[in-house]
Amino acid sequence: MIVTRVLRWGALAAWLCMPLVGAAQAPAPVPAPASPAGQPAAQDGFVPVSQLPPAEELPPGPLVLGAYGFIWAAVLGYVWSLARRLNAVQKDFDALAKRQR
Amino acid sequence: MFPVALTLALAGFIVAPFLIAGAPYESTMGLVQKIFYYHAPSGMMMFLGAFVSGTASAIYLMKGRQGAERVAAGAAELTVLFGLIVLTTGPLWARKAWGVWWQWDARLTSSLLVWLMFTSYLLVRKYGGPGSDKLAAAVAIFGMANVPFVYISVNVWRTLHPKTTVIPSLVPGMRGPFWFSTATFLCLFLALLAVRVRLGERQAQLDDLYRAGDDDMLEAK
Numbered sequence: 457m458i459v460t461r462v463l464r465w466g467a468l469a470a471w472l473c474m475p476l477v478g479a480a481q482a483p484a485p486v487p488a489p490a491s492p493a494g495q496p497a498a499q500d501g502f503v504p505v506s507q508l509p510p511a512e513e514l515p516p517g518p519l520v521l522g523a524y525g526f527i528w529a530a531v532l533g534y535v536w537s538l539a540r541r542l543n544a545v546q547k548d549f550d551a552l553a554k555r556q557r
Numbered sequence: 558m559f560p561v562a563l564t565l566a567l568a569g570f571i572v573a574p575f576l577i578a579g580a581p582y583e584s585t586m587g588l589v590q591k592i593f594y595y596h597a598p599s600g601m602m603m604f605l606g607a608f609v610s611g612t613a614s615a616i617y618l619m620k621g622r623q624g625a626e627r628v629a630a631g632a633a634e635l636t637v638l639f640g641l642i643v644l645t646t647g648p649l650w651a652r653k654a655w656g657v658w659w660q661w662d663a664r665l666t667s668s669l670l671v672w673l674m675f676t677s678y679l680l681v682r683k684y685g686g687p688g689s690d691k692l693a694a695a696v697a698i699f700g701m702a703n704v705p706f707v708y709i710s711v712n713v714w715r716t717l718h719p720k721t722t723v724i725p726s727l728v729p730g731m732r733g734p735f736w737f738s739t740a741t742f743l744c745l746f747l748a749l750l751a752v753r754v755r756l757g758e759r760q761a762q763l764d765d766l767y768r769a770g771d772d773d774m775l776e777a778k
Contacts, residue, residue: 516589537559
């Protein structure tokens, strides 16, 4: 009975002290380092794509080539799939004709 | 129809790159805007395919015409093909123009939804078992019903995608290559649809022959 009561009070005290322990263990806030001289400050706003420095711009050539290449690959792939299916049907026709002879 | 459409499509795809290369550069996007000359016509063919497939499916469900079912299946395949082109070339353009590959806005998401519906049409038709052609036809009708919403989405909701007014407001130097590309894609669509419908007819003839053969064997037993 006494043991249960001690345990109950102990648990309550531990639960109440948890925020204090957490606050004691939290690291003290470190002030942000000043940006070294000669370097631009960190970006903290929106920069339109058209105003990006040339080094950060995406070259459009590979994107355009990729788009046109993909279109051709997809169309030719579909044409190949149609040809394959037509050939398969023709083979079945031939096999059927041979069997009927 | 097939030889004419195929010849025109091939001739168009030979000439179109020269017209597109000669078209003026768009002032803000530059070279990447050239994707538009094949991206937008592919989108139009995706819409056309969905309309043809949905209408043919409705005819098949109401009148039971097998020919309509073959047209619906062919047009659904083309919807998936041109949809795949749209959903791939669009992000390639968007990465440069918007800075992101994809945005879950109304136009992009609804286009993806239409593409998924016609992909599910093909899957249901292929793996659904007996009677799945009617279930697939219903899916195609719902897919077609989505197309007007995809079209108006850019005007009704706030989206990054350009509005439908872009095409009528093209400068004359861009208008010619754009409509030439669209006509070329239309010829390609018609040629591919003609071949796909022919394939469906041959498969149906083969099925009839197999069935006739089975009946003969049963009678002989």
